[in-house]
Amino acid sequence: MKQMGRGTGNWKRISWDEALTEISQKILEIKKKDDNLLGMALTKYSGNFGITHYGVEGMMSSLGYTTRFVGTPCWPAGIDAQNFDMGNMWCNDPEDFVKSKYIIIWGGNPAWNSVHTMKFIYEAQDKGAKVVVIDPILTQTAAKADVYVRIKTSQDGVLALGMAKHIVDKKLYDKEFVTKYAKGFDDYLNYLNKSVTVEWAAKESGVPADVIRQLAEEFAKADPATIWAGYGLQRHTNGGNNVRAIDALVAMTGNIGKEGGGARYGHLQTWGFNYNAMVQKQPKGSKGYLGKDIIKSEFANDEAQAAAYANRTININKLAESILTTNEPPIRLLWVACKNPFAQDFDRPKLLKAFETLEMVVVVDQFFNETVQNADIVLPSTTLFEENTVNVSYWHYWIGLNEKAIPNQYEAKSDLQIAALLSKKINELDKGSCTFPQITDTQVWMEKEFNDGIHKFFGIKSWKDLKDGPRKAKIASSASWSDKKFGTPSGKYEFSSDQAEKFGHTKLPEFKERRKAYDKFRVLTPHTQFGLHSQFVNVDYMEDFNKEPYVYINPKAAKAKGIKEGDMVKVENKVGNVTVKARLTENVAVDVILMYEAWFKKGDFNVQNVVDDESSDMGTFKTGAPGVAIHDQFADIAKA
Template sequence: MKLTRRVFLKIGFTSAAVAGWGGSLTGCFSPPGEVPRKVIRTAGRAASVPSTCLLCPAGCGIIGEVLDGRLEKIVGNPKHPNNRGKLCARGHAGVNVLYDPDRLLQPLKRSGGRGEGKWTRISWDQALEELAKRFADLRKSGRSEGLWVEMGMPGSQDLMALEFLKAFGSPQVFPEADGLGVNERFAHLATWGAESPVCDVARSRYILIFGANPYENDELYISLAQRIIEGKLVSAAKLVTFDVRNSNTAGRSNDWIPLKPGTDGIVALALAQHILQEGSHDPAFLSRWTNVPIPKLIEHLAPYTPEQAEKISGVRAADIRRVAMEFAHAKPAVALAGRGVSGHVNGVQNERCIALLNAVVGSIDIPGGCCLPRKIDLGAPGLKSPYASSFQALTALKEGKASPDIYWCYLANPAYATPHTAEVTRLLKDEKKIPFLVVADTHLTETGALADLLLPMTTYLESWNLESRPSMGLVPFVSIRQPIVAPLGRSMSLGDALAGLAKRLGEDLQKAFPFANGEEFMEKAAARAGGLVRGGGLEALKKDGVWFDPAAKPEYRIYEKKGFSTPSGKFEVSSLKVQEKGQPALPSYVPIQAHQELKEKEFILAVYQPGVMTRRLANSKWLAEILHASPLGINLRTAQSLGLKNGDRVKINSSAGSLTVPVRLTHGLHPKVVALPEGLGHWELGKIARAKKYRSNDFDTNELWWEQEGNGAHTNTVVPAQFDPAGGGAAWNDAVVTIEKI
């Protein structure tokens, strides 16, 4: 069945419920449009090509259904052990990304002032020669660190790009400001020596969620949502959610318990305190595998009583005691967290408090517990940077503490994705601060509009890579991203572009990076993935899309073999790494000062991630039809006190800027919280992202019925530049705002 708009909208709404160019540049865009045609299955050459999605951090296995060289639809790969053939609305909408009439398909060089929108079309040879000269100058002057590379691929490592950058010589490489749980990762690395955990929820009998919404958006999204449902159906697991917002997950929980933003940590500490007080903890795990004696832990937690937590969080002490005993006695139980926890200036401490709660009941790497991530080592070079994300890098640049010679954005859009975007845009325009800005992307983004050189990238559906995401089944696997169709226009994969660049940079670099193209590099990468060669190597991956050891079974308590990857070899309740960042070594509640001084008519803005949208997908016609508005969610009683009703327009003000949006009244928000979705309000990216109908080779672009409704609001306009001092991740959920009716 061809995936039509009608079918997609049905899929999209279900997923959301559960889970100015001139004529001189004609030809830089407009790939073949999505013109409907009757597909005769008995004619033409059909193929099913497995690959890996790159539209969100989950990295689901996909299959592209191709007819006569054209992608007809995308479905889930049933052989993939994480998503097991299921796919969200975004995954299906990858067809829109590939055949978007607004795609960038021609290299462009700035011909006017930065940001003026004046371009000259150039060839790839010209583009690579320009880059090679600048790269060579950096190497000759011994300033390889003058190359800053911002990677915008959520949860993915472009292996070939990292290999090139290693050969070039220690450039600064960091993720986009949104990154992927920067604070969360720092907290877990400091605590147990591994990145974000995999919660074995399918085998759990009690699932406790803090500030996460896996039914709509999560690092493992569809894969995690499936297992939560399994846990509820098979193990009769109870699902309890602490969140400021009645999200899709909270609304489908047995209990939704609202709390004040940024106070998840003290609630988790109070739960742990009560469990220890009642003697319901796991003394064996705490004594043998943590680095703090139980008496000292009890002493540290003594002030964090349920009553104290109630005063700060608003959660009733009786509810804290009840949940604590349920969590301790359900066995196995697991607590997990999301960006609602980590996206604060106290995000690292919040994460560590929840990690401690799992440790107190011994729910660490056991069936149904909080497990260490299982991956296959693909030999990705470890390129270290002093910056946790582009947010920190740009802050250092603004303060004069660092300066790049070349700033390269690959699928990254800091002018849109970074907090306080007006300030960031001014910085990106400053040619003294950033002498040369290169943007390699599939579309003309807000950052691309400021570039000196624009490189048209292939989409993930035309590219190569190998990946090993955390395994929900706890058996590590490797998946392939391979071209489902040939590259459109003059787009080129990053790997192929870097191979061409290496040839121009001299024999020494070419010797360190001796690859002609992406497929050739994949052969090497596949050879260093343990066990894959015995399983058929790259050819097996091309055929099935994924490989794992079929004889392997989930292993638990793997720390008993070699300990945790921490300095002590233990689960570090007390962390020197955190202390060195000026934070308490033991998990502690650190108040958010601005929230303590909140005035009567001031509110805390919660920024949430909708299930059908990301910051890169607003130009997808199918997704934009489902979500193109940004109403401000506000508590019903709060709205009544302000004289607001549904649909009224208000101005949101913060220290960073202001927005005008309609309001939507709801019972599902904390009274001192207002909420906005992210991913909308683009001023570049494409015409659909700007809610502009237009004629193209895709007739749907002239049928855009929501033009009068607009394209929503850019949330980061009112998010100030704040970050966690330990983890370095942005504090997306700490903005204090006022609201005035228009």
């Protein structure tokens, strides 16, 4: 449908043919005006990670060289950190938690956000493992732990350094690992001896020195011991550094490469697909960016780039800022797929302004969310029930088919069907404008993603074997790096990384000051229990148990502000404001307020009104752009 004026709510019903004609004409107009298609931009992320959905990127390539918002708002700083340290992000099989004797869950809340892992944690606990949760929030996971440590937000690296120092003092590190399989441990040891004391770490992290010593000793003595580094602790201006310090702790105690051990963050071992839908050739004669931008994505392989021209890449986390400042040519046409930028992208007030400058906004979505409200043309996309695709995980080691269960509802089409139709239309208007193939059966696309490597890895003969149910990869060991051959330039675990230095960081995982507070309370906006980012909170049966959003405030802070349970509260900072109902809880510290990020179909609650787009320290190395310091936000509160 087409909106007559963004945000007016005045919609006209147009046919697919009319919609694609209008979009095609715009594309051709941009090419004519700019002599290239860089004015057409794509922003897309995790709305559907079915492998065939990379066909959206394919559609863009098949039209020419375009502008791509790259990187990830999710986990890039940690990905870089693990790549500097080990040469890849590669975690143990989560099912092998049951082999652990000591588990630290650090900056993650699996009881809400990785429910399927909890049974393995419980099994370990039942077998006698100690579970420690380190988090600024007393989460549901913390309530299930043996010990909960409330740390000052973003001081995770400091705590890890303090623990490392104590392990060094007590000579509890694994001498064989640090000499045989690691590079730069002596430098790290010197750094710890010179610059770190347990007392200093205690003061900075808020964790008492005796607790740091106890945790360090228990962790070093347990065999195997593991740390699960959650994505929360790297959404900071020093987030990559936090992960590196934690990695170092696991490495120096010889727990890397061990079943039941490991510095667990994520993995991409199971993603070896063809990316057939993604890899499309630009039409002959396409012109693009003269720079040497290479599109990086944590999941898919780097897209092959023709020598002369390239796509223009922009940090996905700076959508608003980039739309406002990008020139020669400016961004004229924005295509949004698998993403709800108004719920998920940072600095929403700025995004509203940015959208005003766009000539055309096309949104492919299933629901009427705020991004659709700000679109010119909305194309109804199918749900996962209406298409075939294949899914793998960046945590567990299974593969599963997503089979089409119902026909496309009404006029909805999948991303791939839309790409094929657009290709057909634009070629009708101007022959040779698009190379996207005319395949509209999502099963055909899905089949094309499989290869011998995938077959072998999962022990299947063809994708058809997966019709009987998901399969787990045939892995030699439940531990990553079990042969201790690392993917770093030295082939060893790198306490000291030249690559890190090349990307502007310290070689060692040294202390890095956290972001300075810019307002009275720290604002945390982590994941909700009832959805995945902006998805699923609007589902009826979820709404039954999660009717409205809240801001969680410590009772002491609330009292000082004259706020009572259930009062409406205005949360305000330099970015904007949110008005939401208060719940009082000691689960947060006195100077922290908490709101779960979510898109409710009723009301205008949106945490991105108080989150700016400050970058995290790392992410450029492996994902093409730094992440966002989502949890380095601050605001004041007042009774509304």
